[in-house]
Amino acid sequence: MFVTKTFLPRRTFLRGVGATLALPLLDAMVPALTAQAQTAARPIRRLGFIYLPNGVARNFTGINYWTPLGEGPSFEFSPILKPLESFRDRMVVISGLAQHQADAHDDGANGDHTRGTSSWLTGVHPKRTEGADIRNGISADQIAAAEIGRDTAQPSLELAIDLNFLGGQCENSYACAYMNTLSWSSATTPLPTENNPRIVFERLFGDGGTPEQRVARAKENRSILDSVMADLDRQQKSLGPGDRTKVSDYVDSVREVERRIQRVEQRSASDLPDLNQPSGIPERFDEHVKLMYELQWLAYRADITRVVTFMLGRELNFRTYPEIGITEGHHGLSHHQDNPNQLAKYAKLNTYQTELFGWFLEKLKSTPEGDGTLLDHSLFLYGAGLSNPNLHAHYDLPLVLVGSAAGQLKGGRHIVYKQETPMTNLLLSMLDKAGVRPEKLGDSTGRLEVLSGL
């Protein structure tokens, strides 16, 4: 009754609970990677999207803990971004962009948070509904996953920190799915996020056993799916035409899993790392976040996935951060009322978030890959769907690009775009750098100049 299951111990990451199957992490990983890096014909590009809930500590009347002072190469780090100082030459701070589709349009102020999340990577105004007719647009990460993730076991990962089953935490008239994820594989398919490191681990590496056992299991799963597919065919025949289309989610899922299993089978058994499994959700925010970053690092490193979205919290969440002295709920604090003290406190929280991001970047930077490091071959977007949270403003969004994108990003700059430039233009430019070149995304009007040229 009072048992809280599967919590990870304090200050321990990927701790060895795998008992008999534990090999030291790095020993298992490095040879596989070296081999891979040597054979890789071109640098692998990875895309990551990291989302901050409830905007950042700033208002529009002079207090701004996010935006750097100055433009171009001579900018000065703001307090929130300060933890990223050592990545200066690999980062571009981007100001001025807006996500117009997050605005109310005719749907009322109710939903500003929801839309901030749901349109962040889609540039589409989500349909206001709680029913089966939910509708958004395909998200940038999923466009990328379909291309650069095609050859990996997990085309993309959708990760989060918060629990998403609490009551009354979604804005009225909006299905919770709009706020629970950034990733939409189609206009009607939100991809659920996962916050449990153990489950993420199992997605990446299976649930234990030797590599041979895992491959054998993959084979068995494939034969199960074949059989399930036959079931589905049979079932579809007994359905009306409208209902038949509704089973397509299921059919598509089965097909996609079959493809993923094939990819696993194609890898030789020895490629699969033998790792320790995390056991659950750590209690403290920083430990949880670090563990999730560590899993992303592992996934990138083992080339299991190349595209990740990661939400550091849901909009409207009321988490407290006692470990840094913040005992007000997150959302409440974000409504800073222009009060300088409250803004300063909120900045402390944002800085804390950025420190954790810096920790992750450092890990990527110190992991060699091919002719450089993991970070050199990656590109991350770090930011929020609201700028001034007190106003629920969807313009002048706080956004930073970090990584080298295999030499395609010239860092060390703060670029201020014309106000109201759609954020989707930035997403298109990012996709370009990953070698994916969709014509349009949501409300995009083109590519971001300066950024795209490089």
Added chain:
Amino acid sequence: MVHNWRAAVCVAGALWLAVASVSRAPIQAAQTSPTPSPVPAAQRAVFKQYCLSCHNETLKKAGTVPVALDAESLWDVAGNAATWEKVVLKMRAGVMPPAGVPHPDRPARASFLNWIEGELDRVAAARPNPGRTEPFHRLNRTEYRNAVRDLLALDIDVSSMLPADDASYGFDNIAGVLKMSPTLMEQYLAAAQRVSRLAVGAPAPAPSIEYVRITDDLPQDVHLPGLPFGTRGGTQVNHVFPADAEYEIRVRIARDLNESVPVYTEAQNVEINIDGVRVGGFTLPGVGAQPARQGGAGNRGGGAAPARGGGAAPARSGAPPAAPADGGNQEPERPQISQIDAGIRVTARQREERNRADESWNLRIPIKAGPRSLVVTFTNRTSAIDESIRLPFQRPYPAGVNIPETRLGVHLRSVEIAGPYNVTGPGDTPSRQRIFSCRPAQGSGGASPAIGDACARRILTTLARRAYRRPVTDADVTPLLAFYREGDSFDEGMQRAIRRLLVSPEFLLRVERDPASAKSGAPYRISDIELASRLSFFLWSSIPDDELLTVAERGQLRDAAVLSAQVKRMLADKRSEAFVVNFAGQWLFLRNLQAVVPVQVIFPDFDDTLRQAFRRETELFFDSLVREDRSVLDLLRADYTFLNERLARHYGIPNVKGSHFRRVSLGPGSARSGILGQGSILTVTSYPDRTSPVVRGKWILENLLGTPPPPPIPNAGDLKPTSGDGIVLSMRQRMEQHRRSPVCASCHAMMDPLGLSLENFDAVGKWRTLGESSGSIDASGMFPDGTKFQGASGLKQMLLQSDRFVPTATEKLLTYALGRGLEHYDAPAVRAIVRSAARDDYRFSSLITGIVQSPPFTMRRAE
């Protein structure tokens, strides 16, 4: 300029009424309307006088109101049912006409509403629209767990295998948003593998580790509910042991902020029980007196057992150990408090040894397969505490305060169960008993599975019928048999077949098909088989049992008497706990308790036992209403609740001793009567550091009156906690700032006065008479229609008299029962259920029977 913009937003915000709640998606009837009845002049007059003075085209064009209701065509009630249902809802809830504008008198209002509702119901009866549930309804995580439990007699936590489900309309069982994705499919595959192995016990599972972390705010100084008497702290783990084998139980104790094992003067004994039988234990030696310095000032307590191992001296001597630093000081020190290790000197080497003390706390023992209860706990010594000891925090690491361990004795941090090792067999588990209703004639197990074909077919037919919730044919069993035949033995073959069964679309999806005869768009009665699943997922969050399926297969479920007998049986069954936990847990937000972390320095005694007790109280209370078939009104007014000592102390109710929950009568007019007096509700509607009349008011509007207000508009303004000269404002004064701003007033005028009436309960539900400003609390309140009342009891009275409380409860029930959001065309069914339940004082059974016999539940509209 800015002002204009804000004014516009204000108006849009003010008139949320017309757009909120009853969903806008109208299924416009294609058919012609039934003969309209003439509109009585009196009703026209009421409408004109009290509604149209604002809701007219002129004011709509001016942007003052979002909808105009003055078109003559509106009086075609059948054609405008969606609009009229909104009118009814707003008026019944008392939010329209708003407070401060003229209201019709009671008889006129009643007459008007009765006429309109009568018209709407008449139209609905002539042209029933039961709505259309989704053709596919994926089991959510809870339902999957329960289905596995009922199918395979295996109760396991699936939250480490499957993701949480997205919610809509306040519930996580809404078919339309329970989507399938590749990742989820992969997880179902993995879960099927694990579940089938656990259930069959073959092939022998590889060793793995179950890790159980004890939350930091679970107190370890007191006896915990469910654990043996004479113990303190610890934990209980329900674990399914997958085989007869050896297992290793690893016990680790909590560290302090420096990751050190705190120093205790007394030896600390850990006991390990399995199913109530002691199987082992460990001892952490006390660091008491060193032989050379025996004696000293405070040799309290005496008689402690010598510590086992570790070589320490008898415990419980207060004298400082050989202290190197200021050892020259001969003055006897004060008796040291055992838990503050700063006061007890230990050498670095001693400390290091202590930190490794639990490294070897691994108990390897043979355990029989099956579900067992593992208890790891501490033997309790005396509970006498030095009076000088204050226990400021129940939790060990107060925010931002780097103080040493404050807990009295050693705490448990984690328990690991590793295994199985040296497996001797699959054992005789409830799962195997459930599955293996027969064994192959000879050579059971070892021989080729072909021998067992007949038996396997029998077993799989039974399982498939339960899993697919319908009669099965050869076509259903054949694919399962194919997997069975791939196994190396009978058992392994069964494991494979079950694994396949668990990813069948017909197991994971509830499917409802239009009958071939159904006319497009026409309502039809769903089959008895489909009805059986609707019933079992509604009341049990699980699959039907054999009896229900059999009744359905015989076509008897459509008989009202049989149906209500089944409902009665199902509610009496233990499985209906799922209804309480899932329905009440989501409707009333009990689930949110898990994420509630009140600020420690303000609520130092809040801890996990209190959090769990809050939840348990409301669950037991709700359960008693259902099981004793009480009126749903008792939810607000019952004169009893369920308490244990911890909770009773929190409520200031005397003479409740011990950690178990028992029913406690509350005095007449007790503030604690009903859910609005329960810590669970009061806490989940508060901020971590203070009460929120807004959140409480919104919760009431949304969950008890069914008229949710929108969230605040951006930049709504500033709520200052202090006045200009720095004096702390009372909560009421703070809330009054809302009223000064027209932007906020329109909604807050409804929310705040409801919430303020509960101000006598603080943010963790404790009774108080002084508020933040140290002034006495003014708990007067006002209903949306302008009626004034006093305090929590006044609020309860208002809600009990409200036209909307029972209908709201019914709407929530119906949403949960159908797994879809309600539409305007469901409103007549809701009214019919409420009307019929009224004749039976709104007993739960009358509401639930009403729901399961209603058109939306028994019928469906064809595609």
